[in-house]
Amino acid sequence: MEKPDIAAVIGAGIMGHGVAQCLAENGVRVRLVDQSAQLLDRARQWISDNLDYMVELGRLPAGGPPAIRARIDYVTDLEPALPGVGYVLEAVTENMDVKRQVWQQLGQHAPADAVLASNTSSYDINELAAGITGPGRILGTHWFHPPQITPCVEVIPADRTLPACVDWTLGFLTAIGKVPTVCRSAAGFVANRIQLAMAREALALVEEGLATPAEVDRIVKTSFGFRLSAFGPFEIIDQAGADTYRRVYEYLYAKMPREAFSPAALLERQVAAGRTGLKSSAGFYDYGPGAADAMRRERDRRLYARLDLCRSEWGMSDAP
Ligand SMILES: NC(=O)c1ccc[n+]([C@@H]2O[C@H](COP(=O)([O-])OP(=O)(O)OC[C@H]3O[C@@H](n4cnc5c(N)ncnc54)[C@H](O)[C@@H]3O)[C@@H](O)[C@H]2O)c1
Incomplete structure (x- = not known):
């Protein structure tokens, strides 16, 4: 799979x-751009500390960090950072005006054949890309914190993004060990809509005095959070039963009549069609002969593996 020789990352903050570190670990030369030498020094220190800790954890050979560090150049001017780059990630502050200014510059000065991506958490890519030269090369690549570790990158084509640009991006991200998934451009994309809905309820629970932040965190980490790296929400509905989900929604909605708890039309249709999940051999996924049993075994295999990992962590210090 094709990787760019050189990439530029604009904004040397948390993301x-x-x-930049992740790209450099994967052999890509990186120009990391921010507004001042101080901000770049901070980024250099963070990367250095991260790499040293990777050595301590046995994830890099002792001689690894110098070569990785040497692949990153730290620059305060955007324009000179752009010649020869194959991938640009705009990761500046989540502020439409600030981003639009950077995008104007990228449109004018980035190579015509470079893929230009935004790391925005929420803005529609069509809004960011509006009026920028060469819209076929513009898309979102939404990395997740901490980006050098977390596998997912949402790949978000805008209306005018060329399919070849999407294909190249998927290939490149896969080649550096990420798990990219395409989703359509709309405010919040996929993960943040779900994540923010969860955070909203967590905040409301604390506000209503039902649990402390530590109690909410403990419950989430040891319940559905425990399962979520093994199974997504649709797999979990299939395992639990769509009919059970619907009954719970009905009760919650009667008690708390707000949008978040109204039974979704899609769920109603699943139940009406008898597609309740593993127990009926069909749900959001089809379970042909033997597949439901195989899925139950797979569920147990994955969850026991995570249980061992969690117990060893909780035994150390972070008892949830
Ligand atoms: N923090 C997260 O967990 C997270 C996760 C996924 C996506 N994002 C998105 O990634 C982007 C960056 O977020 P962050 O958390 O790294 O923010 P941050 O505030 O830590 O860093 C942003 C950096 O951009 C720099 N910057 C601002 N204007 C600039 C310009 N014109 N040229 C060069 N640099 C400039 C700032 O000086 C700052 O260092 C945002 O769009 C955010 O929504 C954040």
């Missing part, structure tokens, strides 16, 4: 320094 930008981690993406």
Whole structure:
């Protein structure tokens, strides 16, 4: 798979320094851009500390960090950072005006054949890309914190992004060990809509005095959070039963009549069609002969593996 020889990361904050590190770990030369030498020094220090800790954890050979560090150049001017780059990640502050200014510059000065991506958490890529030269090369690549570790990158084409640009991006991200998934451009994309809905309820629970932040965290980490790296929400509905989910929504909605708890039309249709999940051999996924049993075994295999990992962590210090 094709990787760019050179990439530019604009914004050396929480996300930008981690993406730069990840690219450099994978052999890509990186120009990391921010507004001042101080901000760049901070990023350099963060990357240095991260790499040293990777050696301590046995994830890098002792001689690894110098070569990785040497692949990153730290620059305060955007324009000179752009010649020859194959991938640009805009990771500046989540502020439409600030981002639009950077995008104007990228449109004018980035190579015509470079893929230009935004790391925005929430803005529609069509809004960011509006009026920028060469819209076929613009898309979102939404990395997740900490980006040098977390596998997912949401790949978000805008209306005018060329399919070849999407394909190249998927290939490149896969080649550096990420798990990219395409989703359509709309405010919040996929992960943040779900994540923010969860955070909203967590905040409301504390506000209503039902649990402390530590109690909410403990419950989430040891319940559905425990399962979530093994199974996504649709797999979990299939395992639990869509009919059970619907009944719970009905009760919650009666008690708390707000949008978040109204039974979704899609769920109603699943139940009406008898697609309740593993127990009926069909849900959001199809479970042909033997597949439901195989899935139950797979569920147990994955969850026991995570249980061992969690117990060893909780035994150390972070008892949830
Ligand atoms: N923090 C997260 O968990 C997270 C996760 C995924 C996506 N994002 C997104 O990534 C982007 C960056 O977020 P962050 O958390 O790294 O923010 P941050 O505030 O830590 O860093 C942003 C950096 O951009 C720099 N910057 C601002 N204007 C600039 C310009 N014109 N040229 C060069 N640099 C400039 C700032 O000086 C700062 O260092 C945002 O769009 C954010 O929504 C953040």
